[in-house]
């Protein structure tokens with residue numbers, strides 16, 4: 001599923017990685033625990049998280065995750081946006097709760113990991 | 115052969131991951147297999163975060179050879195009292211601040227082991243912890 005379609009469904013605001021909006025994702029994983037994310041071996045995964053800090057971006061960088069949806073309307077600072085841009089990561093800010101965001105995306109073609 | 119040296123400051127969560135990021139760039143440039151790069155930088159990143167979160171600070175020495183990468187992470191204490199316990203999935207002494215940063219699940223050390231070909235963790239209380247690992251480039 002394309003990033004642009006995903007962002008639209010969750011009424012998300014795209015903050016970085018505008019070149020990759022046609023990129024298609026197959027899997028989604030939701031977690032606030034970065035060490036949990038770092039165990040993911042699957043590729044083509046997007047991350048849904050409530051964690052809005054630089055470590056969320058670093059974690060995605062090391063895990064080869066190229067899209068992060070940050071829920072609950074958390075502020076995404078300049079430093080996060082810059083690092084995401086550098087790492088070719090599309091950052092999406094979403095007003096919805098984790099529950100609602102995951103609920104909406106679960107109904108699409110995106111698949112869970114486990 | 116290439117050697118890189120880096121310092122890690124205790125508590126410096128802003129820079130945690132910058133070493134892994136540099137190593138990722140270097141390995142990419144050397145055309146190392148993507149899955150080996152991922153395993154290596156995931157292990158190194160977890161190690162960086164452990165030094166930032168649990169130690170007084172330390173250093174990382176990275177050696178890249180033709181067929182493998184060797185990484186040594188040394189810190190200046192306090193040390194790990196029970197390595198076996200520390201290696202247990204779910205065991206963590208992380209502070210509330212560390213948990214707020216998204217860490218402290220007790221998954222890091224087991225995951226480092228899973229992502230490395232050779233893994234060696236030694237620690238002496240009051241002296242420090244030394245973690246050494248090796249990943250080979252050929253699958």
Ligand SMILES: Nc1ncnc2c1ncn2[C@@H]1O[C@H](COP(=O)(O)OP(=O)(O)OP(=O)(O)O)[C@@H](O)[C@H]1O
Nearest residue numbers: 035164168200206207208217218219220221222223
């Ligand atoms: N360099 C270190 N110095 C001192 N203690 C350490 C060090 N690395 C790990 N530990 C101890 O081992 C425990 C387990 O480490 P591990 O990386 O598995 O989990 P964690 O760091 O607590 O959480 P996570 O890695 O899942 O975010 C830590 O909570 C800490 O008590």
Ligand SMILES: [Mg+2]
Nearest residue numbers: 160164222223
């Ligand atoms: Mg850890």
